[in-house]
Amino acid sequence: MKITSVSAMQVLDTREKPTVEVTLISGEMVVHASVPSGKSTGSHEALELRDADGGMGTAIANVEGEIASLITSREWSSADEIDTALIALDGTRDKSRLGANAILGVSIAVQRLFAEAAGVPLWKAIAERGGFSAAAPRLYLNFMNGGEHADFRLPFQEYIFVVGGKTSEAYAIAQDAFAKLGTVLKSVLKSNFNTFNTEIPMGDEGGYSPKFEELEKPFELLAALVAEHSGTSIAIDAAANALRNDIGGYTLIGKDYTPDELRALYAGLIKKFPFHSIEDPFAETSMGDFAKLTAEAGEVIIVGDDLTVTNPERIKTAREAKAITAVLIKPNQIGSVKEAIEAVQMTRAAGWAAICSHRSGETDDTFIADFAYGVGAHGIKAGGLGQKERREKYERLVEIEKEAEAV
Ligand code: PEP
Numbered sequence: 001m002k003i004t005s006v007s008a009m010q011v012l013d014t015r016e017k018p019t020v021e022v023t024l025i026s027g028e029m030v031v032h033a034s035v036p037s038g039k040s041t042g043s044h045e046a047l048e049l050r051d052a053d054g055g056m057g058t059a060i061a062n063v064e065g066e067i068a069s070l071i072t073s074r075e076w077s078s079a080d081e082i083d084t085a086l087i088a089l090d091g092t093r094d095k096s097r098l099g100a101n102a103i104l105g106v107s108i109a110v111q112r113l114f115a116e117a118a119g120v121p122l123w124k125a126i127a128e129r130g131g132f133s134a135a136a137p138r139l140y141l142n143f144m145n146g147g148e149h150a151d152f153r154l155p156f157q158e159y160i161f162v163v164g165g166k167t168s169e170a171y172a173i174a175q176d177a178f179a180k181l182g183t184v185l186k187s188v189l190k191s192n193f194n195t196f197n198t199e200i201p202m203g204d205e206g207g208y209s210p211k212f213e214e215l216e217k218p219f220e221l222l223a224a225l226v227a228e229h230s231g232t233s234i235a236i237d238a239a240a241n242a243l244r245n246d247i248g249g250y251t252l253i254g255k256d257y258t259p260d261e262l263r264a265l266y267a268g269l270i271k272k273f274p275f276h277s278i279e280d281p282f283a284e285t286s287m288g289d290f291a292k293l294t295a296e297a298g299e300v301i302i303v304g305d306d307l308t309v310t311n312p313e314r315i316k317t318a319r320e321a322k323a324i325t326a327v328l329i330k331p332n333q334i335g336s337v338k339e340a341i342e343a344v345q346m347t348r349a350a351g352w353a354a355i356c357s358h359r360s361g362e363t364d365d366t367f368i369a370d371f372a373y374g375v376g377a378h379g380i381k382a383g384g385l386g387q388k389e390r391r392e393k394y395e396r397l398v399e400i401e402k403e404a405e406a407v
């Protein structure tokens with residue numbers, strides 16, 4: 001593979017914040033890739049390089065300068081070879097010199113080039129690269145947004161409707177359930193506030209964001225939807241880093257909980273509602289509390305996100321502590337496709353589930369859908385259905401279903 005042109009530009013994500021889009025050219029092939037951006041980030045994530053004013057000037061200069069010089073300088077035999085060279089060129093543990101956003105944009109575009117050169121769909125190239133059996137992931141749809149993504153109108157960050165099975169059928173169920181939830185929320189808001197203004201606020205990830213004082217109310221609403229559709233269940237991302245208080249515990253809707261009390265709260269919720277998984281139930285520093293909950297959660301999957309940040313060292317430590325049973329995989333937490341694939345391989349080696357995820361600031365790039373299908377992930381988190389950039393990920397999975405039937 002000879003790459004002849006490397007360029008980058010600043011685009012805006014769904015929060016209208018700058019992010020980077022990369023374009024690579026090789027012969028007749030032209031590919032693009034853009035990089036999402038998180039808000040509730042773990043402290044061990046790779047560094048997203050931003051200028052003082054929030055812009056992408058330096059990241060773009062790095063792509064078009066040092067990175068372009070390297071990758072146009074010779075022929076390459078694989079995407080892995082280029083990723084290895086990019087990681088070495090940066091030379092830091094957290095990609096802080098060139099920026100994880102700059103490197104990942106190039107890395108995703110490189111993966112696209114190699115797939116196109118081989119004449120295979122992107123998901124298939126990813127499956128072959130990592131030795132995975134490609135398969136449809138469960139859809140984890142963030143129906144109600146809270147936490148940092150919605151000014152804490154709800155205490156937990158994500159109230160998720162999980163749908164398994166064939167993607168086209170799962171997506172149809174999700175569309176129906178999301179519309180139904182909207183109707184129900186309108187009538188609940190109307191009776192709660194006795195108002196004609198029944199506009200439901202939306203959160204960052206295209207989910208509804210009503211405000212309830214009762215902690216269990218969102219679960220009652222989701223459980224009613226689950227009761228209507230077999231093969232569905234509930235998940236949450238507590239994103240508990242953001243719930244910490246300064247007395248060593250957590251605060252939810254004005255009430256303080258010690259870590260043990262919060263664990264008891266989760267145990268009660270699991271007993272009462274049809275739960276599938278809980279992500280980041282405690283802060284990223286509380287590996288021991290994760291392990292206690294995992295030990296008593298039974299079939300309910302405990303997922304590390306801010307805890308593990310798609311980082312091999314963090315996943316290894318979590319494995320030793322038996323802290324979790326699933327790892328959230330976000331390519332931009334680690335900064336290259338190669339390392340994201342390795343994180344999935346490590347997750348599988350631990351006997352755990354891999355759940356691939358978008359970020360709360362998204363673009364129209366649907367790479368994560370191909371990635372989730374290619375690695376045969378347990379699930380994909382791509383937000384609610386109230387935002388185009390979220391729907392596009394699920395819709396790409398429906399396209400992949402058709403491609404997989406044809407190839
Ligand atoms: C998450 O916490 O799982 C998430 C998608 O949010 P963010 O991108 O803000 O980290």
Ligand code: MG
Pocket residue numbers: 237239279280305306328
């Ligand atoms: Mg999370």
